[in-house]
Amino acid sequence: QLYQAYLNQDVAIWGEYIAACNWDSMTVEEKKQMLNYEYGYTAVILGGDNALAKRQLQSYEAHVESLKPHLSEARYWAYMTSVYTYKMALDKLRVLTYAKKLFASIKRAMELDSEDPMVLSMMGNVEFYNPMGNKQKALEYLQRADSIYSIRAEEYEQWNHHAVKMTIEQSKQKINK
Numbered sequence: 298q299l300y301q302a303y304l305n306q307d308v309a310i311w312g313e314y315i316a317a318c319n320w321d322s323m324t325v326e327e328k329k330q331m332l333n334y335e336y337g338y339t340a341v342i343l344g345g346d347n348a349l350a351k352r353q354l355q356s357y358e359a360h361v362e363s364l365k366p367h368l369s370e371a372r373y374w375a376y377m378t379s380v381y382t383y384k385m386a387l388d389k390l391r392v393l394t395y396a397k398k399l400f401a402s403i404k405r406a407m408e409l410d411s412e413d414p415m416v417l418s419m420m421g422n423v424e425f426y427n428p429m430g431n432k433q434k435a436l437e438y439l440q441r442a443d444s445i446y447s448i449r450a451e452e453y454e455q456w457n458h459h460a461v462k463m464t465i466e467q468s469k470q471k472i473n474k
Contacts, residue, residue, distance in 0.1 A: 299334060303456040311338040315353075320360065325367045330453040332360050336379055337456060343386045354383050371410030375419045378402040382423075399423070414454075417442035418461045425468055436468040 302310035311334050318331050335357045342350050361368075361376045368376070378399055385395035403423050406416045417438045424435035439461050446458035 299453070300455045300459075303337070303459065308338055308341045312342070320363075325364070328360065328364055329367070330451075332357075332364055332376070333453055333457065335360060336376060337460070339383055340379070343383060347387070350383075351387060354380070354387065357383075369410060369413065371406045371413050371416050374402045374406035374409065375413070375416045378406065378419050378423065412441075412445060414442040414445040414449075414461075415457065417445065418457060418464075421461070421464060421468075425464060425471075432468050432471045436465060436472065439465045439468060 299311060299314060302308065315331065315335055315338060318327075320328065320331070323331065335353070339350070339353050339357045342353055358380045361373065361380060365373050381395045381399035381402060385392050385399065388395070400423070403416075403420055406413075407420055410416055421435045421438035421442060424430040424438060425432060442461045443458065443465060446454065446461060
């Protein structure tokens, strides 16, 4: 249902799912699944209600930190890359501070596991969305992520795989322009 909502561009369902979850009573695996949806949901709501986005980002960051012992270190740093990206979007006065942390986080994640599809897709996003980024490198990272997601993605990561495929197409368009 959550994947179908993503395909239909109805992430309001994701917000309802996240709001309905009781973090404290969830298993570690359920928390990992919810964290993945929070990662996507937080990105989508950044352009809307600023107060809601700030609350959601605080919750998301707290969940990343609470799951740190249960995530691979590379996956933790990939999620932290998104935290700093979102903070940068919400606090224009501290862009340089968050940009520095963002780049340090993704670098660390890549050093730890350059074959984790989440890490690769995050690196691809950093290259793609960074005004100084390299679209060709973004495409290479995203294509590697796509290959790995095709082989070993968790069921709840279907939306991540689809997002990678979309960004691959966007990268190809940018490169051809």
